[in-house]
Amino acid sequence: MTDWDDIRIFLALARMESLGRAGQHLRLDPATVGRRVARLEEGLGRRLISRSHQGYALTEAGARLMPHAIAAENAMLAAGKSAEEEQTGLSGQIRIGAPDGCANFLLPQVIAAICSENPALDVQIIALPRVFNLSRREADMAIGVSRPETGRLSVQKISDYQLHLAASARYLAQHPPITDADGLRDHRIIGYIPDMIFDSELDYLAELGLERVAVGSNSVAVQFNLIRHGAGLGVVHDFALPAAADMRRILPDQFSLTRSFYLIRHLDDRGVSRLNRFAETLLRRLRRELVHLQDMVAKAEAAPDRAAALNRPV
Numbered sequence: 001m002t003d004w005d006d007i008r009i010f011l012a013l014a015r016m017e018s019l020g021r022a023g024q025h026l027r028l029d030p031a032t033v034g035r036r037v038a039r040l041e042e043g044l045g046r047r048l049i050s051r052s053h054q055g056y057a058l059t060e061a062g063a064r065l066m067p068h069a070i071a072a073e074n075a076m077l078a079a080g081k082s083a084e085e086e087q088t089g090l091s092g093q094i095r096i097g098a099p100d101g102c103a104n105f106l107l108p109q110v111i112a113a114i115c116s117e118n119p120a121l122d123v124q125i126i127a128l129p130r131v132f133n134l135s136r137r138e139a140d141m142a143i144g145v146s147r148p149e150t151g152r153l154s155v156q157k158i159s160d161y162q163l164h165l166a167a168s169a170r171y172l173a174q175h176p177p178i179t180d181a182d183g184l185r186d187h188r189i190i191g192y193i194p195d196m197i198f199d200s201e202l203d204y205l206a207e208l209g210l211e212r213v214a215v216g217s218n219s220v221a222v223q224f225n226l227i228r229h230g231a232g233l234g235v236v237h238d239f240a241l242p243a244a245a246d247m248r249r250i251l252p253d254q255f256s257l258t259r260s261f262y263l264i265r266h267l268d269d270r271g272v273s274r275l276n277r278f279a280e281t282l283l284r285r286l287r288r289e290l291v292h293l294q295d296m297v298a299k300a301e302a303a304p305d306r307a308a309a310l311n312r313p314v
Contacts, residue, residue: 004076006040007069010048013037014066017055074271091120094278097139101220102261103127105240106293107143110285114278121278140275141265141282145201148264156279158261159287162294163204165250166241167233174230178250181208188214188232190223201259204235208255239293242300249301261286 012022012033019030026033041048048062058066098107103125111123126139147155165184172178176186191205193216205213215231217223220240227234228244235257241247263283269275 003040003043004072006036006043007072008076009033009036010040010062010065011069011073013049013056014058014062014069017057019056070268074268089118089120090114090274090278090281091118092274093122093124094141094275095124095126095139096282097126097128097142099143099145099220100127101224101237101240102143104221104224105237105243106286106289110282110289113285114281140269141263141279144262144264145199145259147262152267154265154267154270156263156283158263158283159290160258160260161290162238163235163257163259164238164252165208165233165255166227166236166247167250168228168230168244169246169248171227171230171233172248172250178233181251181254184208184210184233190215190217190226190232190234192216192223193218204257207257238297239290241297242293249297 009022009026009028012026013019016022016025019033022028023030023033037049044061044065046061047059048065049056050059051057096107096111104127107125111125115121115123143158147157167187176183178184178187189205189210189212191210191213192202194213196218197203205211215226217226220237223234224236224240224244226232227236228247233250236247236249238249241249263279265275265279
């Protein structure tokens with residue numbers, strides 16, 4: 001009879017493709033991971049994982065076992081949740097991957113509200129300027145700026161959002177006025193380091209025909225703070241503007257970008273009730289927060305005292 005714990009360890013190694021990463025994920029010594037997978041192979045009488053130059057890879061027999069192992073994993077996860085828990089708060093740990101603009105300016109207030117309602121829930125936010133590999137279980141779910149075209153993934157559109165050129169009021173006061181797109185060439189441009197743009201949806205400056213990035217960073221948060229401190233002007237998410245009352249949109253009627261956020265999950269998790277419930281709550285709150293923040297910006301620009309309008313309690 002196959003031990004479920006050995007199946008669990010086999011799944012981790014198959015996903016992580018490394019004894020070290022699988023051991024870290026499982027909190028086991030890598031040698032123990034290797035022994036337990038070998039025990040499973042011995043019990044089944046076939047080789048499931050082989051070592052290659054790139055790491056560990058599934059054999060043909062291992063690939064055939066994967067869907068059955070995943071089904072067993074989902075069944076065990078579902079069995080671990082009692083009817084009482086389903087009707088109360090969320091619990092356990094959930095890890096979310098997100099681009100750092102979303103992670104810095106949207107997720108904190110949303111996750112704070114969710115955790116306040118679910119005291120037994122632990123949430124980890126990984127803010128990295130790259131695409132997350134859900135197959136390797138780097139996160140339970142991820143927020144992306146484009147819809148993945150490959151992989152065993154489920155994708156739900158969260159919402160559209162807007163971006164505009166912006167600069168600090170101090171910078172604008174010290175430099176020539178900007179009346180059209182041609183005038184942008186006389187100003188320092190802040191943006192992504194060109195060869196570190198991990199998604200074509202983030203190549204904002206190309207749409208303006210601006211090639212030179214005078215001050216660059218691979219982080220949205222760093223770019224935002226550079227703009228806020230007067231280092232130049234750049235493209236800013238509208239939902240981030242309430243975090244800096246001194247920042248002004250530039251040529252909003254001439255230059256505006258619309259992008260989208262997507263919630264991305266592994267298809268194997270569709271039967272996990274706890275993750276489904278968390279995803280539903282996250283989607284609802286993110287959509288509401290995006291509308292709220294972008295409305296704040298529009299109302300603040302129309303208000304006589306813009307700084308006070310942007311600093312209203314959320």
